[in-house]
Amino acid sequence: MSKFTQYILKSKKSQQLQKLINEALYILSKLGIPLEGQTQRRLERIGMAFLAIANVKASSDWATVKGYDGSHALRTREIIRYWNTNFDENISDSSYDDIRRKDLKLLVLSGIIISSAANPDAARNDSTRSFALNPNYAPLIQAFGSDNWEADIEDFLGNTVTLQEQLSSKRELNLVPVSFPSGKTYEFSTGKHNQLQKAVIEEFLPRYGYDAEVLYVGDTANKFLHLEKERLGKLKFFELSHGELPDIVAYSKQKNWIYLIEAKSHQKCEQPLS
Numbered sequence: 001m002s003k004f005t006q007y008i009l010k011s012k013k014s015q016q017l018q019k020l021i022n023e024a025l026y027i028l029s030k031l032g033i034p035l036e037g038q039t040q041r042r043l044e045r046i047g048m049a050f051l052a053i054a055n056v057k058a059s060s061d062w063a064t065v066k067g068y069d070g071s072h073a074l075r076t077r078e079i080i081r082y083w084n085t086n087f088d089e090n091i092s093d094s095s096y097d098d099i100r101r102k103d104l105k106l107l108v109l110s111g112i113i114i115s116s117a118a119n120p121d122a123a124r125n126d127s128t129r130s131f132a133l134n135p136n137y138a139p140l141i142q143a144f145g146s147d148n149w150e151a152d153i154e155d156f157l158g159n160t161v162t163l164q165e166q167l168s169s170k171r172e173l174n175l176v177p178v179s180f181p182s183g184k185t186y187e188f189s190t191g192k193h194n195q196l197q198k199a200v201i202e203e204f205l206p207r208y209g210y211d212a213e214v215l216y217v218g219d220t221a222n223k224f225l226h227l228e229k230e231r232l233g234k235l236k237f238f239e240l241s242h243g244e245l246p247d248i249v250a251y252s253k254q255k256n257w258i259y260l261i262e263a264k265s266h267q268k269c270e271q272p273l274s
Contacts, residue, residue, distance in 0.1 A: 007035065007043050013088055020059055021047035021087075027144055030153045031137070033106050042102065048089075049103040052082040053113055054133050054141065062144045067135025068114060075130050076100050104131060112137050180214050181205060186226055188219045193247075196263040200248055205259075209252055212259060216249035 004026040008018050024047040029035050035043060051057070054065050055072050066072065074082065076096035083089040107113040114134050133141075140156055143149050175187035178198045188194040197217060205212050215232050219225040223245060235251060235258065248261040 005029065008040060008047070010040055011044060013044075016058075017087060020051065020056070023059060023062070023144070024048075024050045024054075024056070027141060028107070028112070030150065031110065031112055031140075032157065033110055033112070045103045046106070048083050048087050049079060049099060050107060050113075051087070052079045053107075053131050057086045063142050065133065065138055065141045067138035068132035069135070073130035073132035075128060076104075079103075079131070100129070178202065180226075181209070181211070182213060184226075186217075186219075188225070193263055194219060197247060200261055200263055205250055209250060209259065210254040210257070212250040212252040212257075214248065214250050216246075218245060218247065 004022065006022050007025040007029075008021050011018050011021075013021070021044055025035060025043060028046070028050060033046075035046070038046070053072075053074055056062060056065060076099040077093045079099050080089075080091050080093055080096060084091060104113060104115075108115050108131070112134055113131050115131050116129050140149075140153060143152060146152075176190055176194055176198060177185055178188050178194075178201055179185050180201060188198065201214060201217065205214070213228075213231075214226065215228040215235075215237075216224075217226045231251075232249070237249070237258070246260040247263040248259070250259040250261070251257070252259070
């Protein structure tokens with residue numbers, strides 16, 4: 001098997017634990033769990049949630065993973081205790097709801113983890129609801145590290161639409177195409193802010209921009225959707241960072257002007273000003 005992606009790069013945990021969590025995240029990514037856009041800590045928690053339910057404490061445990069057979073199903077408070085015991089955590093039991101709502105959400109939606117295995121009638125937020133590994137995935141997880149593992153994953157998924165593909169399809173249905181003065185077209189996520197940015201790029205700049213080229217624009221879902229870093233560097237423009245981003249940066253060679261644009265919308269005042 002080829003060297004797998006390292007998702008956890010900054011952690012106070014031991015190298016051995018970091019390696020184990022990265023293995024868990026790599027398995028989940030190959031099974032179609034979308035991990036992009038998550039913080040390092042959230043990724044760490046997602047990985048640990050998977051490890052707890054699979055009952056994996058060390059890399060050597062993958063081969064002994066079992067799907068739910070009536071024995072190993074954990075409630076959210078039990079997952080926290082598993083973390084505290086095995087993964088150098090010190091989390092209060094009162095944080096149990098975050099496990100269900102944030103750490104297990106994608107795994108349950110994908111079907112890799114099944115909920116209420118021991119009590120199918122439990123309410124969604126019932127503290128007695130338990131979570132277990134779907135038996136259909138157990139053989140694949142057991143084989144992790146084998147030479148043909150990645151090929152076996154592809155065969156297993158076959159015509160299955162993974163959660164990552166489902167979410168990508170939904171996002172694509174809602175994307176807003178934006179045509180740049182250069183002729184390039186980018187797809188922005190939906191929302192009033194991006195609709196306003198679309199109007200700035202497609203209507204304002206062509207009329208009042210003196211042939212301005214767009215050098216930077218951020219989507220609400222991707223802060224660096226379009227960035228002409230080299231071009232900005234030649235103009236001796238300051239380096240853009242998350243903390244100091246205008247919405248749009250454009251440059252008119254004709255006027256030698258740089259446009260720093262903030263896309264702001266204002267509601268109409270219903271009462272006349274006195």
